[in-house]
Amino acid sequence: MIDTDAIAARKRAIRSDMRAARAAFAHSVDARAIVPPPAYLERLAARPIVATYLPIGGEADPALLVDSARAAGCTLALPFVTSRAEPIRFVIWDEGVPLESGPFGLRQPPADACTIDPAIVLVPLVAFDARCHRLGQGAGHYDRALAARSRAWRLGVAWSMQQVESVPVDAFDVPLDAIVTERDYLEGRS
Ligand SMILES: Nc1nc2c(c(=O)[nH]1)N(C=O)[C@@H](CNc1ccc(C(=O)N[C@@H](CCC(=O)O)C(=O)O)cc1)CN2
Ligand SMILES: Nc1ncnc2c1ncn2[C@@H]1O[C@H](COP(=O)(O)OP(=O)(O)OP(=O)(O)O)[C@@H](O)[C@H]1O
Numbered sequence: 001m002i003d004t005d006a007i008a009a010r011k012r013a014i015r016s017d018m019r020a021a022r023a024a025f026a027h028s029v030d031a032r033a034i035v036p037p038p039a040y041l042e043r044l045a046a047r048p049i050v051a052t053y054l055p056i057g058g059e060a061d062p063a064l065l066v067d068s069a070r071a072a073g074c075t076l077a078l079p080f081v082t083s084r085a086e087p088i089r090f091v092i093w094d095e096g097v098p099l100e101s102g103p104f105g106l107r108q109p110p111a112d113a114c115t116i117d118p119a120i121v122l123v124p125l126v127a128f129d130a131r132c133h134r135l136g137q138g139a140g141h142y143d144r145a146l147a148a149r150s151r152a153w154r155l156g157v158a159w160s161m162q163q164v165e166s167v168p169v170d171a172f173d174v175p176l177d178a179i180v181t182e183r184d185y186l187e188g189r190s
Contacts, residue, residue, distance in 0.1 A: 004170065007168040007169070007170055008170075010168040011135055011138065011168050012138070014126070014127050014135055014164060014167070014168075015126050015127070015135060015137075015138060018126050018127045018135075018162060018164070019057060019058075019126060021161065022057070022058040022059070022126070022159060022161070022162060023057055023058035024058075025058065025159055025161050026058030026059075026060075026159070027058075029159065029182065031061045031063065032061065032063050032064055033061075033182035034060055034061065034062065034063075034064060034065070034157060034180060034181065034182050035064055035180075035182075036064055036065045036068045036180075037178070037180050037185040039178060039185070039187075040065060040068070040120070040155060040180070041068060043119075043120060043153060044068060044069055044072035044074060045072065046119075047072060047073050047074050047075075048074060048118070048119035048120050048153075049074065049075045049076075049077055049116055049117065049118040049119055049120070050065075050066075050069040050074045050075070050076055050077065050118060050119075050120045050121075050122065051076075051077040051078070051079065051090045051118035051120065051121045051122060051152075052065065052066050052069070052076060052077070052078065052093070052122045053078065053079060053122060053123075053124045054078065054099075054106065054107050054108075055124065056104065056105050056106060057105075059124045059157075060124070060157045060158045060159050060162075060181070060182075061157075062122045062157045065122055065155075065157065065180075066122075069120075075092065075116065076092075076093040077090040077091060077092055077093055077116050077118050078090070078091060078093045078108055078109055079091075079108070079141070079145070080102070080108050080109060080111070080113065081102055081103055081104070081106060081108065081141060082102075082103070083103060084103075084139045085139075087141065087144045087145065088141045088142075088144075088145050089115050089145075090115065090116055090117070090118050090121075090145070091108075091109050091113035091114060091115055091116065092109070092113055092114045092116050093109060093113075094109070094113070097109060097110065097113070104137075117149065118149070118152055119151070119152055119153065120152065120153045120155065121142075121145075121146065121149070121152050121153070121154050121155070122155055122157050123142055123146070123154055123155065123156045123157065123176060124136070124142075124156075124157065125156050125157075125158050125162065125176075125179075126162065127162050127163070127164045127167055128156055128158055128162060128163055128164070128167060128176070128179050129163065129164055129165065129166050129167045130163070130186065131175065131188060131189065132156065132175050132176040132177070132178065132179055132186065132187070132188030132189075133166075133167040133169055133173065133175050133176075134156055134167065134173070134175070134176055134179075135167050135168075140172070142174070143172055143173060143174050146174040147172070147174055153177050153178075154174070154175075154176045154177045154178075155176065155177065155178050155179070155180060156176040156178070156179035156180070157179075157180055157181075158179055158180075158181050159181060159182060160181040160182060160183040160184060162181075163181075175188050175189075176188055
């Protein structure tokens with residue numbers, strides 16, 4: 001369909017521009033610049049399972065959000081990916097078990113790590129807009145994972161320079177509940 005093709009082409013263009021700009025920006029910023037917002041800290045009191053990610057390619061680093069979750073006694077999860085085509089699953093991040101090398105330069109728990117269902121998902125992204133729409137890596141990994149977990153609270157983590165006027169949206173794109181950057185905290189409509 002023409003419309004779908006046009007959206008896909010705009011997504012590809014934003015992805016390629018933003019990946020390059022983000023990698024350059026990440027060199028100039030303190031990796032621990034993103035401070036946990038109050039709405040996130042409040043949710044940690046119930047000790048939810050929190051899915052995080054290990055940054056690649058200049059992605060914003062959720063390190064301080066992970067520290068807060070650990071300090072609150074939460075269980076941490078990481079995505080486990082096998083290929084572009086296969087859906088991801090979230091597995092327990094046990095600090096006592098060494099991470100292994102996975103696809104796309106990712107470090108991840110071993111394949112036999114226990115699958116768990118997070119109540120909070122810290123979501124990496126390539127670009128976002130003021131309505132909390134997100135553009136990811138283009139494999140649909142997070143869109144599929146988030147669609148399967150509609151009750152999870154979805155917090156995007158990004159550098160402020162990743163904000164664009166408007167992210168092109170397909171029917172299957174799952175918007176975020178909120179986004180935190182080194183400068184701002186914004187909430188979607190939900
Ligand atoms: N840190 C992190 N972990 C993650 C993701 C992510 O976006 N970031 N994922 C999100 O889905 C899943 C992995 N999926 C991925 C799918 C495609 C590509 C990818 O196409 N990478 C490009 C290079 C990107 C760059 O230059 O920055 C490539 O290999 O060509 C990467 C991850 C789960 N784990
Ligand atoms: N719920 C879903 N079920 C099956 N396929 C899906 C689903 N959501 C997205 N996809 C597929 O994922 C592909 C990539 O979508 P899109 O370009 O929006 O990825 P993205 O949002 O940038 O990436 P990601 O979600 O991996 O971070 C599309 O071809 C789409 O068909």
